[in-house]
Amino acid sequence: MSETHAAIKDQSATRSLLRLWPYVRPIRTRLFSAAFVAIVASCLGLVIPLVLKWIVDGPVAEHDPGGVWLGALYLLLLGLAEAALFGYRRWLVARPLARVEAEMRADLYRHVQRLPVSFHDRWASGQLLSRGTTDLMLLRMFLAFPLTFLVVNAVTILAGFAILLSQQWSLGLVLLVPVIPLVILCSLFETRYSLVARQAQDQVGDLTTVVEESVLGIRIIKGFGQHRSQALAFRELSRRLRGTELAKARLLAGLWGLITTIPELAIGAALVLGTVQVADGDLSAGTLVAFLSTALALRWPVESIGFLLAMSQESATATARFFEAMDAQEEAEAPGASTSHSSGELPPGAPQGAAPLEPLEPLEPPRGSAPGPASAAASPADRAPGALPPDPRSSNAGGAELLPAGAELGAVDQAAGIRFEGVTFRYPDAADGSAPVLSRIDLHIRPGETMALVGGTGSGKTTLTALVPRLHEVSGGRITLDGEDIAHMTRERLRGLVSVAFEEPTLFSTSVGDNVAMGGGSPDDLERALDIAQAQFVRRLPQGVDTQVGEQGLSLSGGQRQRLALARAVVGRPRFLILDDPLSALDVHTEALVEAALRRVLQDTTALVVAHRPSTVLLADRVALLSEGRITAVGTHQELLRSNAEYAWLMSGADDRHDEGEDGR
Numbered sequence: 063m064s065e066t067h068a069a070i071k072d073q074s075a076t077r078s079l080l081r082l083w084p085y086v087r088p089i090r091t092r093l094f095s096a097a098f099v100a101i102v103a104s105c106l107g108l109v110i111p112l113v114l115k116w117i118v119d120g121p122v123a124e125h126d127p128g129g130v131w132l133g134a135l136y137l138l139l140l141g142l143a144e145a146a147l148f149g150y151r152r153w154l155v156a157r158p159l160a161r162v163e164a165e166m167r168a169d170l171y172r173h174v175q176r177l178p179v180s181f182h183d184r185w186a187s188g189q190l191l192s193r194g195t196t197d198l199m200l201l202r203m204f205l206a207f208p209l210t211f212l213v214v215n216a217v218t219i220l221a222g223f224a225i226l227l228s229q230q231w232s233l234g235l236v237l238l239v240p241v242i243p244l245v246i247l248c249s250l251f252e253t254r255y256s257l258v259a260r261q262a263q264d265q266v267g268d269l270t271t272v273v274e275e276s277v278l279g280i281r282i283i284k285g286f287g288q289h290r291s292q293a294l295a296f297r298e299l300s301r302r303l304r305g306t307e308l309a310k311a312r313l314l315a316g317l318w319g320l321i322t323t324i325p326e327l328a329i330g331a332a333l334v335l336g337t338v339q340v341a342d343g344d345l346s347a348g349t350l351v352a353f354l355s356t357a358l359a360l361r362w363p364v365e366s367i368g369f370l371l372a373m374s375q376e377s378a379t380a381t382a383r384f385f386e387a388m389d390a391q392e393e394a395e396a397p398g399a400s401t402s403h404s405s406g407e408l409p410p411g412a413p414q415g416a417a418p419l420e421p422l423e424p425l426e427p428p429r430g431s432a433p434g435p436a437s438a439a440a441s442p443a444d445r446a447p448g449a450l451p452p453d454p455r456s457s458n459a460g461g462a463e464l465l466p467a468g469a470e471l472g473a474v475d476q477a478a479g480i481r482f483e484g485v486t487f488r489y490p491d492a493a494d495g496s497a498p499v500l501s502r503i504d505l506h507i508r509p510g511e512t513m514a515l516v517g518g519t520g521s522g523k524t525t526l527t528a529l530v531p532r533l534h535e536v537s538g539g540r541i542t543l544d545g546e547d548i549a550h551m552t553r554e555r556l557r558g559l560v561s562v563a564f565e566e567p568t569l570f571s572t573s574v575g576d577n578v579a580m581g582g583g584s585p586d587d588l589e590r591a592l593d594i595a596q597a598q599f600v601r602r603l604p605q606g607v608d609t610q611v612g613e614q615g616l617s618l619s620g621g622q623r624q625r626l627a628l629a630r631a632v633v634g635r636p637r638f639l640i641l642d643d644p645l646s647a648l649d650v651h652t653e654a655l656v657e658a659a660l661r662r663v664l665q666d667t668t669a670l671v672v673a674h675r676p677s678t679v680l681l682a683d684r685v686a687l688l689s690e691g692r693i694t695a696v697g698t699h700q701e702l703l704r705s706n707a708e709y710a711w712l713m714s715g716a717d718d719r720h721d722e723g724e725d726g727r
């Protein structure tokens with residue numbers, strides 16, 4: 063995600079980390095007590111030099127072995143207390159922090175599930191994966207160590223310096239001098255480190271994407287003998303990541319080197335000065351011992367600041383990356399979106415457009431015709447130029463009995479079914495000024511009717527079908543189901559009404575039965591759906607419907623997967639059925655069987671079926687021809703064959719498309 067680099071650059075680390083507060087809030091008491099315990103433990107460590115001073119100036123100077131033993135006992139007790147307190151701190155935070163991590167991960171997953179399809183079109187899956195794994199792990203570690211220890215160490219250093227200055231202020235000042243260059247150094251380091259840290263985390267995301275894609279696409283990679291080039295690509299990415307990690311290490315090593323050398327030099331200087339003072343009799347030996355051991359005890363808090371800062375910096379970028387995904391807009395429900403089925407139950411705020419009985423005014427009348435609102439479904443209202451008038455014998459072959467006679471059709475029936483009204487669509491990430499994928503689509507699929515959607519490859523058929531379950535939002539115009547604008551329905555309800563089977567049948571790593579049952583329905587429906595989809599092969603699988611399928615269903619054949627996807631689409635007896643070329647992977651005989659069964663299902667639903675082959679088209683009552691983003695003709699198969707050259711060409715070439723290719727047009 064290179065475009066995100068720039069945006070993040072100037073975001074301060076603290077500001078990023080502050081966004082973690084809502085997650086940390088519930089465990090703040092624990093965290094604060096843990097920090098307090100750590101401060102006490104750390105300051106106990108500073109008492110040790112004072113006991114040493116007492117031993118040297120007291121029992122040692124007075125040659126009193128009993129006093130020395132007593133002093134040793136004190137030291138032991140202090141050490142034990144310090145260790146116990148640090149252990150207690152660990153125990154205090156371990157469990158709550160694991161919970162914070164789990165909560166953030168759950169939140170991310172939930173959010174990602176609700177993000178619109180257009181988000182997933184844009185984002186590489188590996189980038190999401192690395193955010194949910196490495197980044198969150200970094201954050202947990204940050205909350206466990208750097209967050210606490212930056213505070214603990216700061217307090218310890220302050221307390222230590224207070225002790226040092228009170229022991230012998232001139233020596234204390236010698237040690238204080240290096241603080242200034244250290245502070246400057248750390249801030250310089252922070253800015254440079256944050257850039258490489260971000261780069262490294264993004265590169266981990268890229269690497270994850272390559273691994274994921276190559277695992278999912280392993281058949282293609284092997285089939286085309288691409289494993290070597292894939293390995294090269296991987297090696298190149300990991301080489302780059304290694305370079306970034308090395309740059310990180312170099313920065314850290316430089317900082318660490320200076321952070322250890324400078325205080326060490328100061329301690330050396332203090333040692334020389336102190337020894338001179340002891341020789342001159344200005345300082346007791348015990349004070350010098352105490353002074354130096356305090357200085358040495360402070361070495362760790364000072365030195366650790368380097369890597370604590372580095373870890374904080376990485377956590378800040380991890381937080382920023384986490385919230386980049388979390389900040390992406392979820393699919394919003396329209397205000398007052400209706401969840402009820404009848405207009406009478408509409409919530410007060412619901413837009414009137416949602417009322418099914420409202421007479422419909424097409425937003426943009428189709429070219430070449432001027433339909434009145436009362437024109438019946440059989441009128442040219444939904445007919446594009448070039449389409450023939452309906453042929454009473456051949457149209458509605460399958461669903462004719464479901465349609466009331468034309469004379470009885472009123473506004474209600476005109477609204478019923480699926481209506482596209484002046485629908486325009488362009489992909490959100492399409493280049494500015496590019497033509498929309500779909501423009502001014504006016505189409506009416508009458509209740510109970512099956513409409514086939516035919517068009518050349520890339521003409522926008524899949525895009526059109528994806529608009530009905532609102533996988534993408536229309537850019538203009540509207541789509542209504544039985545007169546109700548889908549933009550005013552909750553997605554949950556809409557997706558309960560509409561069932562889909564896509565071109566690429568995707569299955570999940572669970573049992574065959576669960577995969578199909580995703581579409582709803584009861585166990586009886588499952589059997590029925592399997593019959594309709596001619597998926598009897600399921601019963602011959604080792605555990606029947608309980609057989610587990612591999613990742614993405616790759617353990618099944620393409621046709622088997624397609625039939626399961628079809629079963630999933632029909633199992634819930636949906637009111638509206640959208641099938642995107644559902645029979646493409648079946649052999650002619652299976653196709654005929656599925657078609658026969660499907661014909662029965664299509665009788666009681668309103669369906670839009672993308673079709674490439676004449677055999678599939680024959681399932682439909684009418685056909686709509688999509689050409690360059692517009693519906694250019696609507697009519698029965700026979701009508702269009704006779705009247706529309708493009709349609710005739712598409713259908714004639716359909717069986718030997720591979721020979722003709724696209725330029726045969």
Ligand SMILES: Nc1ncnc2c1ncn2[C@@H]1O[C@H](COP(=O)(O)OP(=O)(O)OP(=O)(O)O)[C@@H](O)[C@H]1O
Pocket residue numbers: 183489491492499517518519520521522523524525526565
């Ligand atoms: N997520 C996307 N972002 C941007 N453009 C897209 C996206 N998906 C498809 N397109 C473009 O939209 C156009 C229509 O694609 P669509 O998948 O709807 O065609 P189709 O009619 O289903 O073709 P086919 O018969 O090959 O399945 C194509 O030019 C395609 O490049």
Ligand SMILES: [Mg+2]
Pocket residue numbers: 523524525565642
């Ligand atoms: Mg398609």
